[in-house]
Amino acid sequence: MKTSERGINHIIRDEGERLTAYQDIVGIWTIGVGHTGFVDGKPVTRGMTITAEKSREILKADLARFEKAVNANVKVLLTQNQFDALVSLAFNIGEGAFSGSTLVRKLNAGDYLGASQQFLVWKNAGGKVSQGLLNRRKREKALFDE
Numbered sequence: 001m002k003t004s005e006r007g008i009n010h011i012i013r014d015e016g017e018r019l020t021a022y023q024d025i026v027g028i029w030t031i032g033v034g035h036t037g038f039v040d041g042k043p044v045t046r047g048m049t050i051t052a053e054k055s056r057e058i059l060k061a062d063l064a065r066f067e068k069a070v071n072a073n074v075k076v077l078l079t080q081n082q083f084d085a086l087v088s089l090a091f092n093i094g095e096g097a098f099s100g101s102t103l104v105r106k107l108n109a110g111d112y113l114g115a116s117q118q119f120l121v122w123k124n125a126g127g128k129v130s131q132g133l134l135n136r137r138k139r140e141k142a143l144f145d146e
Helices: 005-015 052-073 080-093 095-099 102-108 112-121 131-145
Strands: 018-023 029-032
Touching (some): 005 052, 080 131, 112 131
Antiparallel strands (some): 018 029
8 A cells, every 4th residue: 555645744744844954852853754864875964954855755765665664564454544544653653663563463453443542652752741742643543543
């Protein structure tokens, strides 16, 4: 499956899009739509800037990575909304955390309700509850449950 336009817009709304590097809530240098890796072979650092076109190019590559993680780890049928919600979660918590999560285990056991409730577990940043993350998880859960 691939992320829908609605799913992409959901991620952009939650991540925001910044063309100048900034430090996220836990101090990680970030640029574009939540991108924390490399840009043209260089790590994201203070003062780095990109164009809107480059931001979308990076987002497309990042989405492919997280779509692959969801497709590889989830073994049950999903609606488009469920897939989009899972890609958003994986985008935010990372492939490793996603693939080893209780949410994925519950989902693969056919426990869609239990999986849905697991979205709300992923609300901490730097060891503290983040209201912003909790709000995001509620939106992802609502999308998953549609």
